[in-house]
Amino acid sequence: MEAFVYTAQPARVVFGAGALQHLGAEVERLGARRALVLSTPEQAAQARRVAEQLGARAAGVYAGAVMHVPVETARAAVAEAARLGADCAVAIGGGSTTGLGKAIALESGLPILAIPTTYAGSEMTPIFGLTEGGVKRTGRDPRVLPRTVIYDPELSLGLPPGLSVTSGINAMAHAAEGLYAHDGNPVTALMAEEGLRAMAAALPRLVRDPADRAARGDALYAAWLCGTVLGAVAMGLHHKLCHTLGGSFELPHAEVHTVVLPHALAYNAAHAPQAMARIARALGAAAGAGAGAVVDAPQALFEQAQALGAPTSLRALGLPAEALDRAADLAAANPYPNPRPLDRGALRALLQRAWDGAAPQA
Ligand SMILES: NC(=O)C1=CN([C@@H]2O[C@H](COP(=O)(O)OP(=O)(O)OC[C@H]3O[C@@H](n4cnc5c(N)ncnc54)[C@H](OP(=O)(O)O)[C@@H]3O)[C@@H](O)[C@H]2O)C=CC1
């Protein structure tokens, strides 16, 4: 085995149906006395229930989270945390709410307890994102890594099948790119392949029955693994393209990941054969393909998304055709680690296929 470096992220995970019951004890374990509960406006009722559960340990509710964390929202939340004398943030919701918790932690150092209800995986990463003047910047800072994560599959029962699928594929994207990361290692590869297998197996069950508790648990387990990979190693072309399309053209995060992933993998396939073999093995195993069956990883992902009823074209997400040239310019502009060198013409062709909803092509 070759030499490698693996840095574990020190989050505590409490996992299982009904795990939310441990919230009070977990807040106490953090040494916190006044937790500010965060959510989106739509999930405010759930946040209030969480605050009631915390009783005297709740400082209040801030239900102002929005996608991509505008700096104005972050500043307002930091001010509210200070006004209420909060010494901890409890973020219940998807990546948008966790992201707001991270913005507070970045400014104030408050510990975060995250309770994820989607599969985005932000709860397992020291990565933050902030949007100012229509431009999103991301960074890494150990202060924003949640100290404790409560994964309770009961809380994701209400996540609609369409969102479950796109959010699940968002998670799979972290694992897939982690498998060819320049700073990857055998431990993150193990987590990535298992995360891909578990998510690919869970999603068809969730589409058949969104109330399938076992499948919800498997999907959250997969999200945890995939999020851990995102937090541990560098992402490449796929995440860059999605940030460009999401940040500059305001496309929805998980849906963009779903459309772009097969195409980004096809772009890199010939330059990352071992990663492709592991992705294919994970997808083949999930689909019940016999031992030794050959599965084309990008094509298998494309077909799985189609079969699950997910969007497969950028056109369907509302991207105007005129935006493709600028998106290609932006994606080719700044260097970042990727197995295949960035070629503006090839990226433009990739984007065209993703816009058309065509099958991925190496
Ligand atoms: N820093 C990091 O490491 C990462 C950051 N991110 C960031 O997170 C954001 C995306 O996260 P994502 O989770 O996809 O987006 P959101 O948190 O915006 O959630 C997506 C949708 O899911 C809905 N939802 C969430 N939970 C439930 C539930 N239990 N029942 C019903 N509906 C629910 C939300 O509804 P509603 O609006 O009603 O609450 C929303 O419409 C992006 O900003 C992305 O950049 C993503 C991955 C990693």
Ligand SMILES: O=C(O)/C=C\C(=O)CC(=O)O
């Ligand atoms: O944009 C962020 O907030 C940080 C990372 C991600 O969103 C990862 C992703 O693209 O899913």
